[in-house]
Amino acid sequence: MTNANPLVIAGASYAGVQLAATARELGFAERIILIGDEAHLPYQRPPLSKGVLTGKTTLDQLPLRGAGFYEENGIELMLGRRANALDLHARRVALDDGSTLDYGWFALAVGARCRPVTLPGVDLEGVFNLRTLDDALNVAQAADRCQRACIIGGGFIGLEVASALRARGIAVTVIEAQRRLLMRAFPLRMSDYIExxxxxxxxxxxxxxxxxxxxxxxxxxAAVELDDGARVDCDLVVFGIGVLPNVELARDAGLTVDNGIVVDMLGRSSAPQVLAVGDVANMARPPAPGEPARARLESIQAANDGAKAAASLLIGHEQPCTAVPWFWSDQFNLKFQMAGLPQPGDHAVLRGDMAGDRFSCFYLRDGVLVAAHSVNKPSDHIQSRKLIGAGVRLSADQLADESFDLRKVAITALDPAAA
Known part of the structure; x- marks a missing residue:
């Protein structure tokens, strides 16, 4: 290991940890420093709105890697520290304690933060955002003495919190400003189903x-006042109204920023030797008819895939991020698994029984499978990711027929010799 061109990573997130781990795995021999602004070892975030609130996930199950992993792989953890300023000319980052670090490569994996709330009464006891482990622990503690909760925001986090609190026997009201739940992520049929x-x-x-x-x-x-003056009684409020990417460090340094830090499919920003990965990165995507040229995807999978691409750049064997985006959400006994990015105008095809909570909704664009939403159908989800990645053409009748073997088609698409 050498110290000539260290990799300094701001953000001990999924993306930050994955970048450090993959870089080392691929043979990056320089010093690696991982800066995290929380005191905890880097941890899993999905359980914060699920298992931590129900008590099914314990604190010792949360770390992404054990402390020994970082030591064994020569990854220096600087916890409880924050990167405050970036000097691109000197290739130096200043930390909040006044110290500085020189870098050969610098990576921003600083994620996102909850949208600010300025409503009257937001400072009352029993009102929470949920983004960090400490937030989740505070909500779980408050839920111990809660009888009725209001969740403000009907996105994934809000609905996961709602389901976790209902599992504890708490009365829950979800308040969503849009005309339907998950309007940004789901088409009408899926929104109606989840409601x-x-x-x-x-x-x-x-x-x-x-x-x-x-x-x-x-x-x-004690109550949430709605826009028409009606009140909903409650003794716990959790906001789930979305997040904002933490672009300030990048913006102040002069990097190109547009709904996140603008990067290519290898995580390269507009400045030499500066990368961005994870929720903060607005990453270029492979060209696809009807889809955006870039996207800022808030998911573990996107964070890990983008970090792996960036790590390949560090060792000179570039492998751009071309993975099919996929996501999941657990609510009650429902496992939502989503692959691809459906767009307005895609032809939706139902396979299975919505009433029985076991189905998939596929999306065709000009006869090509481009996305799929599955509920309690993990096999459909796995095959969908393969089929979407291969650009397979399928008919609506084939997709709707539960006897039609998606796995066989996927095998053939990925390896024609196997046909």
């Missing part, structure tokens, strides 16, 4: 409703 799934499990769902203020009693939240 029905929550309602049938006892969650009250209010869509197309804004929030005017939070009201308290003796310093603790």
């Amino acid at each position: 029905g799934a929550h309602r049938s499990r006892g969650t009250e769902v209010l869509t197309g409703r804004g929030v005017r203020a939070l009201h308290g009693l003796q310093g603790r939240v």
Whole structure:
């Protein structure tokens, strides 16, 4: 290991840890320094809105890697520290304690933060965002003495929190300003399904409703006031209204920023030797008809795939990120698995039984499978990712027929000799 061109990574996120681990695995021999602004070892985030709230996930299950991994691989952890300024000319980063680090490569894996909330009453006791482990622990503790919760925001985080709190027997109301749940991620059919799934499990769902203020009693939240003056009583409020990418460090240094740090398919920013990976990166995507040329994807898979591509650049064997985007969400007994990026106008094809909570919805664009949403159908999801990546043409009748063997088609598409 040498010190001539160290890799300094700001952000001990999934992307930051994956970049460090893959770089070392691929043979990067320089010093690696991983800076994290939390005191905890880098940890898994999906359980924060699920298992941590229900008690099914314990703290010792959360670390991404054990402490020994970093030591064994020569990855220096600087926890409880934050990168404050980036000097591109000197190739130096300044930390919040006044110290500086010189770099050969610098990577921004600083993720995103919860959108700020400025409503009256937001400072009342019992009102939370949920982004970090400490946030989740605070919500879980508050839930121990909670009878009724309001979740403001009907996206994935809000709905996962709602399902976790319902599992604890807490009365839950979800308030969504858009006219339907998950409007940014799901087409109408899937939004309607997930709203029905929550309602049938006892969650009250209010869509197309804004929030005017939070009201308290003796310093603790007691009600949410809606935009029409109606009030929803509660003793716990969790906001899930989305996130903003942490672009300030990059912007102040002069990097190109547009809904995240603009990077190519190897994670390269507009500055030499500076990378961005994970939720903060607005990454170029392989050309595809009807799809955006770049996207900022908030998912573990995108973070890991982008980090692996960036690591390949470090060792001179470039492998651009071309992976099919995929995501998942656990709510109640429902496992949502999503592959690809459906667009308005795609032809939706249902396979399976929505009423039985076991189905897939496929999306065709000019006869090519481009995306799939599966509920409790893991095999469909796995094959869909392969088929989407291969650009396979399928008919609506084939996809709707549950006897049609997707696995066989996927095998043939990936290896024609196997046909």
